Amino acid sequence: MKGVFAHKFWVVVWPYIWMLVFFALPFGFILKISLAESMIAMPPYSDIWSWSDGHFTWLGSFDNYRFLLEDDLYYLAYFNSLRLAAVSTVLCLFVAYPMAYGISRMEEPYRSLFLLLVILPSWTSFLIRIYAWIGLLKTNGLVNHFFMSVGLVDEPLTMLHSDFAIYLGIVYGYLPFMILPIYANLMKLDHSLIEAGYDLGARPWKVFLTIILPLSMSGVVAGCFLVFIPAVGEFIIPELLGGPDTLMIGKVLWQEFFVNRDWPVASAIAVVMLTFLIIPIYFYRRLEMKQLGVGE
Amino acid sequence: MKITRYLLLAGLVFLYFPLLVLVIYSFNESRLVTIWTEFSVKWYLELLEDRQLMDAFFLSLQIACSTAFMSVLLGTIAAYVLVKLGRFPGQTLFSSMIIAPLVMPEVITGLSLLLLFVGLGNWLGWPASRGAMTIWIAHVTFSVAFVTIVITSRLREMDSSLEEAAMDLGATPLKVFFVITLPLISPALISGWLLAFTLSLDDLVIASFVSGPGSSTLPMVIYSSVRLGVSPKINALATIFVGLILVGSFVFWWSMQRWARYSAAKTPGQQ
Numbered sequence: 001m002k003g004v005f006a007h008k009f010w011v012v013v014w015p016y017i018w019m020l021v022f023f024a025l026p027f028g029f030i031l032k033i034s035l036a037e038s039m040i041a042m043p044p045y046s047d048i049w050s051w052s053d054g055h056f057t058w059l060g061s062f063d064n065y066r067f068l069l070e071d072d073l074y075y076l077a078y079f080n081s082l083r084l085a086a087v088s089t090v091l092c093l094f095v096a097y098p099m100a101y102g103i104s105r106m107e108e109p110y111r112s113l114f115l116l117l118v119i120l121p122s123w124t125s126f127l128i129r130i131y132a133w134i135g136l137l138k139t140n141g142l143v144n145h146f147f148m149s150v151g152l153v154d155e156p157l158t159m160l161h162s163d164f165a166i167y168l169g170i171v172y173g174y175l176p177f178m179i180l181p182i183y184a185n186l187m188k189l190d191h192s193l194i195e196a197g198y199d200l201g202a203r204p205w206k207v208f209l210t211i212i213l214p215l216s217m218s219g220v221v222a223g224c225f226l227v228f229i230p231a232v233g234e235f236i237i238p239e240l241l242g243g244p245d246t247l248m249i250g251k252v253l254w255q256e257f258f259v260n261r262d263w264p265v266a267s268a269i270a271v272v273m274l275t276f277l278i279i280p281i282y283f284y285r286r287l288e289m290k291q292l293g294v295g296e
Numbered sequence: 297m298k299i300t301r302y303l304l305l306a307g308l309v310f311l312y313f314p315l316l317v318l319v320i321y322s323f324n325e326s327r328l329v330t331i332w333t334e335f336s337v338k339w340y341l342e343l344l345e346d347r348q349l350m351d352a353f354f355l356s357l358q359i360a361c362s363t364a365f366m367s368v369l370l371g372t373i374a375a376y377v378l379v380k381l382g383r384f385p386g387q388t389l390f391s392s393m394i395i396a397p398l399v400m401p402e403v404i405t406g407l408s409l410l411l412l413f414v415g416l417g418n419w420l421g422w423p424a425s426r427g428a429m430t431i432w433i434a435h436v437t438f439s440v441a442f443v444t445i446v447i448t449s450r451l452r453e454m455d456s457s458l459e460e461a462a463m464d465l466g467a468t469p470l471k472v473f474f475v476i477t478l479p480l481i482s483p484a485l486i487s488g489w490l491l492a493f494t495l496s497l498d499d500l501v502i503a504s505f506v507s508g509p510g511s512s513t514l515p516m517v518i519y520s521s522v523r524l525g526v527s528p529k530i531n532a533l534a535t536i537f538v539g540l541i542l543v544g545s546f547v548f549w550w551s552m553q554r555w556a557r558y559s560a561a562k563t564p565g566q567q
Binding site: 007008011012014015016018019020021022023024025026027029030032033043095096098099101102103105109112113114116117118120121123124125126127128129131132133134135136138142172175225226229230232233234235236239240250253254257258263266267270273274277280281284285288289292293 | 299300301303304308310311314315317318321370371374376377381384386389390391392394395396397398399401402404405407409411412414418433434436437440445448449452469490494497498500501504515518522523525526530533537538541542545546552553
């Protein structure tokens with residue numbers, strides 16, 4: 001038995017050490033720096049403890065967190081991010097579900113062709129795909145040109161730099177992440193259950209609501225997590241499509257780091273964001289492990 | 297339900313229309329991307345002359361290739377551990393570290409890795425500077441998650457009787473892995489490689505945090521141009537990108553179809 005254990009150890013250890021050092025350990029650093037003070041030096045933060053002559057002195061403080069609490073800006077940014085991400089997730093679900101269902105009911109080889117067509121855009125650059133909307137949504141952009149030429153509106157609509165553009169950007173950018181888990185779940189569906197529903201005289205809507213939807217629920221939930229969690233911290237979409245007053249926390253963190261060069265405050269913002277997201281991440285992990293059929 | 301067909305088509309139009317507009321206007325003579333003047337390829341020629349952009353492109357290509365190889369290596373081991381090896385101490389932490397990067401907001405991953413590199417640099421003297429190496433580490437770290445998922449689902453579907461047969465005939469676990477398991481999961485390895493490659497090539501946020509002076513990746517150069525507004529040169533670049541991905545994927549899909557038909561023909565029991 002000992003031999004098997006040793007063999008197991010030498011297999012597990014490589015990815016384990018990599019993820020421990022480059023994924024888990026960095027959170028320790030972010031926590032540490034969030035307790036430090038910003039200063040003009042390299043690196044631009046103070047120590048949070050000192051060790052001299054066997055004396056340990058604690059120098060860290062919670063000032064950065066107090067600062068986040070006192071300024072309305074951060075509170076608004078967190079609230080806005082959660083709101084924008086939540087609404088976009090729901091919109092994304094409404095667009096994605098019929099698409100996933102449509103693909104799952106197709107015959108091969110069309111099914112894999114359409115699946116490919118849905119995933120394809122996400123293999124091109126995310127940045128470029130979001131950028132594509134700037135030219136469409138601008139005040140003198142294509143959509144406004146079209147609306148005015150058919151006489152739908154008299155003066156150009158303001159669509160870029162608004163919440164509307166953010167919703168559109170998130171739905172557009174994250175659509176494949178919603179479609180894929182739902183599709184995977186619908187493919188596992190036992191069609192005899194649906195037929196039984198029809199045979200017993202249920203209407204299509206009733207079959208959908210009482211049989212298909214409940215059975216594909218874990219795909220729906222997984223898709224929602226896959227869209228919601230990253231969307232809360234999204235930077236590219238609010239930066240390119242949002243206005244100067246659309247506050248999203250990912251953009252605030254970016255500015256705190258790259259513009260104000262305040263690493264400790266940026267770290268504190270990240271720690272607070274993580275505490276919001278730790279519960280959805282935990283549930284997402286459980287769901288994903290179950291989907292993969294990996295026992296715990 | 298016929299209506300889902302129409303909704304699917306509408307969804308595809310939604311997905312492809314902005315890209316189509318991007319492609320069309322990359323051939324526009326005018327600098328203004330909203331007004332069509334005449335057909336021209338001048339933006340493509342300007343693209344080739346842009347040294348900064350070309351340098352960034354080759355740097356990104358290098359990082360993406362090396363990221364893909366390392367992610368497939370680590371991802372294969374991680375998937376094998378999760379599916380085949382059963383329980384081991386610290387399994388919950390392991391699976392969390394494999395799954396969490398899938399959804400972790402990029403700004404958090406980027407910032408935390410930068411702080412790690414700075415901290416380690418001060419403490420151990422490594423990494424002494426930030427650049428291609430640190431970007432590579434960061435990209436491998438988040439790509440491994442995606443690759444592991446792809447390979448895990450393939451390993452789960454795989455028929456394990458072949459491995460058992462080899463084991464019964466006296467092959468060592470290592471030999472079984474290389475001779476039986478690896479060839480059977482090779483399609484997943486290829487998709488995992490391509491996925492990691494495109495993820496790395498696409499990343500702006502994490503690379504911005506962990507890169508150093510003089511190591512700008514392609515998305516970083518694109519971003520610095522895009523934030524100033526719409527530019528036809530970026531449209532030309534996007535067209536090349538989209539074109540390559542489209543052609544590449546259809547070749548991949550087509551060969552997969554051929555491969556599936558070929559293996560179906562060889563195993564008559566499946567009809």
